[in-house]
Amino acid sequence: MKSKLPTIGRRAFLLGSGAALAAGGLSLGTGLLQASTGEPIRMRPRLTSHAFGKPETHGLISLRDGAPPPVIRLRQGVPAVIDLTNGLDDYTTMHWHGIRVPNAMDGVPYLTQFPLIRDETFRYAFTPPDAGTYWYHPHCLTMEQMALGLTGVLVVEEPFDIGFDADIALNLKDFRLDEDGRLLPYFTPRGAARTGTLGNTPTTNWQLDPVYDVPAGGLVRLRLVATDTTRIFKLVFPDLPGRIIAWDGHPVNEPVPWPREDAPLLLAPGQRVDIALRLPDDETEIALHRLIAHAPQPLVRLRTTGASLNRDLAALRPLSENPLSMPDLATARTHELVFGWTPDGDGQNNGLCGSNAYTFWSINRTPWPGDAVDTVGPLAELSLGKSYVLRLRNESPNQHPIHLHGLAFLPIRSTLRQLPRNWTDTVLLLKNEVIDIALVADNPGDWAFHCHVIEHQKTGLAGFIRVA
């Protein structure tokens, strides 16, 4: 028999944004939201302030005052209702990254809904088909609102208990601040035309060096979510018994190597990785690291407390399979999509949802000029229920995490490396790499398809794919 903490004790270790879950329910104040009683979850983006080890930074955006957007917990197969009320003077919408929602719930301005003006409410109602780790962020004024903090983790719980003693969501994001805590420009034309404008203040759940208490000898699930607008994280995990259990929400089909300092794991904007870790038996401190200019820097520290729970990784139940359709490669038609640097394009010169007057990037030689456009049609038209291969060809010397809304896909081959065939919604294209991805077009609608380096997205590296 495996040893377990009593229910309340186990739940007390469910951490979101650094706040513990109160016995008897979840509420906004604890940093967790859950659709449990059929009551809608209410979200209201608003301006707030927070201190990142410096004088307070003003002009941030969150759903809470002085704290990061909360972790939302939904249940697989259970309907969720989220009312978004815009508390900002600017337009906004919300997108549920990686969740296979109905198209009208996808939160993409002009493509699936009109953006909200101040105090306007939009009801998002969907039933998450897949368990796993996802996240949410606005899709209008994406650059500004995400850079200012509006990115949150969304957990879809499995229908049964996997057997962890603690479950911690880690929202990885850099801010760009001066010495007095003032916000520096997060969008620069120079950055947008190259790697992007990197932040200088690395945070996890908006904290510089968070430490969480975890039970000694216990099994912890860590959900790492790259919500930064630019940074491709290089992750190093501690030399402890553990394994990567899910990639971009879905249980892994093929093992992903445990990353070490000489071979870090790349986690690009939009991507998630879930790990299971067996904690040391004694009271000590362990850390997960990210490499910054080859130097390891802790992104979270875990302090083991209490008598050892003596748990065994083998006692964990396997994650439940998500209901995904396996593409039929024998009948799949191929569409090629070329990502390139196409300088000096004209953008949509009206600023709608943060559109720029110029573009640098293109898909199939066509720069996406801005959010409210009707001059550019779909990049590909897929027949509902059919299998496809999308050949993603990076003709630029920069890396691009390419994200497709509404559908999950499998990478099936790369010109540069061996890629595990794990389900994903965001695949990192290395410089000059070509990756074939395969999918079944089983969710109808116009699905946004773009680079998740937001400066690239907002200067042309975007478009949509139609499934009908």
Ligand SMILES: [Cu+2]
């Ligand atoms: Cu890009």
